[in-house]
Amino acid sequence: QVQLVESGGGLVQPGGSLRLSCAASRSIFNINAMGWYRQAPGKQREMVASITSGGVASYADSVKGRFTISRDVAKNTVYLQMNSLKPDDTALYYCNAYYNVIRQFWGQGTQVTVSA
Numbered sequence: 001q002v003q004l005v006e007s008g009g010g011l012v013q014p015g016g017s018l019r020l021s022c023a024a025s026r027s028i029f030n031i032n033a034m035g036w037y038r039q040a041p042g043k044q045r046e047m048v049a050s051i052t053s054g055g056v057a058s059y060a061d062s063v064k065g066r067f068t069i070s071r072d073v074a075k076n077t078v079y080l081q082m083n084s085l086k087p088d089d090t091a092l093y094y095c096n097a098y099y100n101v102i103r104q105f106w107g108q109g110t111q112v113t114v115s116a
Helices: none
Strands: 004-007 010-012 018-024 033-039 046-052 057-059 067-072 077-082 091-100 103-106 110-114
Touching (some): 018 091, 033 067, 046 067, 046 077, 046 091, 057 067
Parallel strands (some): 010 110
Antiparallel strands (some): 004 018, 018 077, 033 046, 046 057, 067 077, 091 103, 091 110
16 A cells, blocks of 8 residues: 655745655555546546656646656655646645555645636
8 A cells, every 4th residue: 555645735826836746655666557636626636647657647738848747756745837827727636556446545635726
């Protein structure tokens, strides 16, 4: 099992930036993929960005060119750099550790609010 703790959320104005962090309780080296998901009120949870154990990143179309996912294996941490934030980015952001379809773990989430 792995515990995930997100941090870095907060209130930011449109056009601003935030960097989210996800600290894992154990090595992320062998985790098939680490990802960030978000859920806005009244909406389903959606994938925002993910990165494989080989370092291949993928993004939702809505965040391409604005968000960057990265990882520091030595620190067991995954990051999400979010630039040019929009009000539509407001959501609870969750970190995910994916081993396989029957074994994955979630953090508790960190709130991101984009508002003037």
